[in-house]
Amino acid sequence: MEWDWAFVIQILPTLIEGAKITILATVLGYILAAIVGLAIAIVRRSKNKLISRPMGFVAEFIRGTPLLVQLYFIFYVLPDLGLTLSPLVAGVIGLGLHYGTYTAEVYRAGIDNVARGQWEAAKACNLNAWQTWTQVILPQALPPMIPALANYFIAMFKETPLLSAITVLELMNQARSIANYNYRYIEPITLVGAFFLVISLISVVGLRWLERRYGRID
Amino acid sequence: MPPTNTAPIIEINGINKSFGAFKVLNDLSFSVAPREKLALIGPSGSGKTTILRILMTLEGIDSGEILVDGDSLYQMKRNGKLQPADDAHLHKMREKIGMVFQLFNLFPHKCVLDNVTLAPMLTKGVSRKDADHHAMELLDMVGLADKAKSMPSQLSGGQKQRVAIARALALKPKIMLFDEVTSALDPELVEEVLNVLWKLCRETDMTMLLVTHEMGFAHDFADRVLFFDRGRIVEDGKPDEIFRHPKQERTQAFLKKIIAAGHRV
Numbered sequence: 001m002e003w004d005w006a007f008v009i010q011i012l013p014t015l016i017e018g019a020k021i022t023i024l025a026t027v028l029g030y031i032l033a034a035i036v037g038l039a040i041a042i043v044r045r046s047k048n049k050l051i052s053r054p055m056g057f058v059a060e061f062i063r064g065t066p067l068l069v070q071l072y073f074i075f076y077v078l079p080d081l082g083l084t085l086s087p088l089v090a091g092v093i094g095l096g097l098h099y100g101t102y103t104a105e106v107y108r109a110g111i112d113n114v115a116r117g118q119w120e121a122a123k124a125c126n127l128n129a130w131q132t133w134t135q136v137i138l139p140q141a142l143p144p145m146i147p148a149l150a151n152y153f154i155a156m157f158k159e160t161p162l163l164s165a166i167t168v169l170e171l172m173n174q175a176r177s178i179a180n181y182n183y184r185y186i187e188p189i190t191l192v193g194a195f196f197l198v199i200s201l202i203s204v205v206g207l208r209w210l211e212r213r214y215g216r217i218d
Numbered sequence: 219m220p221p222t223n224t225a226p227i228i229e230i231n232g233i234n235k236s237f238g239a240f241k242v243l244n245d246l247s248f249s250v251a252p253r254e255k256l257a258l259i260g261p262s263g264s265g266k267t268t269i270l271r272i273l274m275t276l277e278g279i280d281s282g283e284i285l286v287d288g289d290s291l292y293q294m295k296r297n298g299k300l301q302p303a304d305d306a307h308l309h310k311m312r313e314k315i316g317m318v319f320q321l322f323n324l325f326p327h328k329c330v331l332d333n334v335t336l337a338p339m340l341t342k343g344v345s346r347k348d349a350d351h352h353a354m355e356l357l358d359m360v361g362l363a364d365k366a367k368s369m370p371s372q373l374s375g376g377q378k379q380r381v382a383i384a385r386a387l388a389l390k391p392k393i394m395l396f397d398e399v400t401s402a403l404d405p406e407l408v409e410e411v412l413n414v415l416w417k418l419c420r421e422t423d424m425t426m427l428l429v430t431h432e433m434g435f436a437h438d439f440a441d442r443v444l445f446f447d448r449g450r451i452v453e454d455g456k457p458d459e460i461f462r463h464p465k466q467e468r469t470q471a472f473l474k475k476i477i478a479a480g481h482r483v
Contacts, residue, residue, distance in 0.1 A: 120276050121323035125337035126312045126389065128305070135336060139327045 001186055008187050011178050015191055018174030025091050025170060026157045032096025033156065034149065037103030041111060042133070044104070063101040068162050070094050075166035091163040091170075099156050103149055110145035111137060147211040154203045158196060171195060225288065227252040227393065227425050228273070233282030235268060235449075242268045244449035246282070252392075253423045257436035257457070260446030261472060266429045270395040273427070274317045275308050287314055287392065313341075316386035320398040322378040324370040324385070330357065331366040334385045341389070349388075356384040360414050376407030380414055387418075394418070396428045408432070415439065433476055437461050445469045 040059050046052040062070070075090040085093070114137050122132040161172035175188035226249035235243040242265045250256055258266040271277045272284070275291070284291040293300045294307040303311070325333050334353035338344040344352075357363045360380035370378055379399055386394060396415065400408040412435050419426065419439055430436050436443060436457065443460040445453040445468075453460055453469045464470045 115323070117319060117321055117323035118325070120274075121319065121325065123276060123312070124274055124315075124317040124319075124323075124386065126309060126341045127337065128309065128341075131340050135340065136325055140325075 004184070004187060007182070007184060008191070011188055011191075014174050014178060015171060015188065015195075018169060018171035019195055021088065021168060022157075022160050022170040022172075025088060025095065025160050025163055025168065026153070028092045029095030029099065029160075030153050030156055032092060033099035033103050033152070036096055036100025037105075038107050040100060040104035041107035044108065045111070059101045059104055062097055067094060067098045067159060068165060070098055071162060071166050087163070087166050087168040090166055091160075091168045094166075095156055095160070095163075099152055102152055106145050106148045106152070107141070109148075110141040113144065114140050143214040146214040147207060150203075150207050150210050154200060154207065157203070158200065161192075224252055226250055226285075227254075227287055228427075229283075229285040230269075231283045231285075233272070233284060234280045235265075235272065235277065236280060242449050243272075243279075246450060248444065248451060248454065250425055250427065252425055255419055255426045255439055255441045256428065257440035257443045258427060258429045258446060259431075259433065259436060259443060259460075259472075260452075263448075264446040265449040266444075266446045267397055270317065270397050270427060270429055273393070274315055274395060275312060286311055309341075313389065314392045315395065316389055316391035316393070317395040317397065318379070318382050318386050318399050320401050322370075322375070322382045322402075324378055324382055326370050328370075329366070330362065330368050330370065330373070330381050333370065333381055334388045337385070338388050353384070353388060356387050357381070359417070360384050361410070374407060375403045376410045379403065379411045383411075383414055383418075391424065393425045393427070396426065396430070398429050398431065400430070400432060431476070433461065433473070445472065447472070 040055060043055045044052050044059070046055075071091065071094040074085065074094050075087065078085065078090075118136055118140065119132065122136045127135065160170055163170050164173035164176065167173070171192055175192045178188045179185045228250040230249065231247050232245050233243055233247075234241070234245060242263075244265075246265070246269075258269065260266050268277060272279055273286070273291070279292060283293070289311065290300070290303075291311050292303050294303050295301075325336065328336065331350065331353055334356060335344075335346070335349035338349045338352065339346065354363055354366065357366055360383055362377060362380055362384070365373060365377065365381075370381070373381065383399075399415070400411050403411065412432065415426075415428070415435075416439065418424065428436065428439060438457075440457050443453075443455065443457050444451050445460060445464075445466070447468050453464060453466045459465075460469065461473065464473060
């Protein structure tokens with residue numbers, strides 16, 4: 001088997017289309033994960049056990065089952081229950097929910113690290129719950145969590161090939177169909193690996209920068 | 219001097235409070251007259267800080283009743299029936315009360331000026347311009363107008379505590395609670411904070427409750443001193459009575475210990 005540059009050039013446009021979907025799914029999935037995680041973290045802090053306990057159970061359940069199974073459930077089982085989603089939407093929801101349960105733990109640790117005196121000062125200043133969260137707690141809790149949150153961004157990016165299992169035409173899926181059609185695996189699969197490696201390496205450099213920038217606050 | 223024959227601004231009737239098995243406050247009752255300056259002294263764990271925290275609604279009570287400015291703090295009337303206070307009621311009650319903490323608890327991500335203006339702008343809808351103006355007056359009063367744009371991390375402990383006092387005053391409370399506000403300070407920084415308290419004591423008619431180990435200052439500052447031990451008031455009287463002629467054995471023992479530790483009385 002020899003490396004065929006002409007074949008590479010021929011398949012590159014298709015792979016780039018796939019890469020765009022991979023990046024899109026990562027970004028949208030991550031935005032969802034960031035929001036879902038914050039919501040889980042705040043609800044789990046609720047003093048009302050009727051709210052915090054079920055949320056804790058749901059989060060543990062999602063984290064305790066494989067992403068691939070969840071993707072299948074969202075894409076192939078939900079239509080039986082009357083909810084049909086496009087592959088990309090199903091994939092983004094799957095990634096967002098699954099990684100939301102991980103980012104929730106990052107948020108939880110960050111929020112717990114804000115001194116108790118800050119909550120008390122907010123109360124003594126007569127701030128309501130919304131003002132306390134947005135003006136006092138989150139502005140202090142978020143910066144130190146940024147490196148850990150970015151870490152999950154990279155982890156999630158590398159899991160996007162799972163979306164090919166629910167027919168999302170992301171990079172891996174495109175590469176596989178090219179390979180199956182041409183009976184040549186070496187170029188498409190190598191290019192997929194190279195693409196993930198390059199983006200991951202760039203992300204790691206970015207992550208180191210974030211760690212220096214936000215890693216600790218005085 | 220506190221005027222006599224006026225309704226108390228704070229009335230505490232038979233409150234109890236436990237943390238687990240530890241009874242912090244034991245059937246405690248006392249009242250405070252408007253404009254009165256009250257010093258709460260006693261050994262640690264005697265419940266004096268807990269009183270302030272309960273008045274600021276940072277801790278609840280197990281039983282008993284507290285009236286602030288005529289209204290029940292932890293209960294409210296709805297359809298003629300008393301019910302546990304909801305957030306709106308607590309919000310309304312907290313408007314009357316300000317608190318300064320032992321560890322300052324400034325908002326570290328906001329500059330000095332924003333620490334002072336945050337609450338008036340958010341809770342009272344004061345405009346940025348008016349809030350800034352009032353905050354600068356308060357910072358001037360505590361001697362920190364030139365630090366308005368500094369971050370809390372750039373200030374000394376004494377400066378932080380003076381900002382914290384300005385922050386509490388910005389909401390114009392009727393009652394100010396000072397919880398060991400000099401205990402975390404280096405000795406040379408204590409005086410600048412006490413000077414501010416002294417100024418407030420003379421120049422405002424706020425009711426002030428001061429938990430402190432600075433016995434000399436408590437003596438000069440207070441109209442009345444309460445000596446706490448094990449969740450009860452052991453002695454209640456004028457500063458001269460308590461500090462010069464304590465009647466109770468436990469008060470005498472406590473003051474002796476404090477003097478031995480080098481505090482002036």
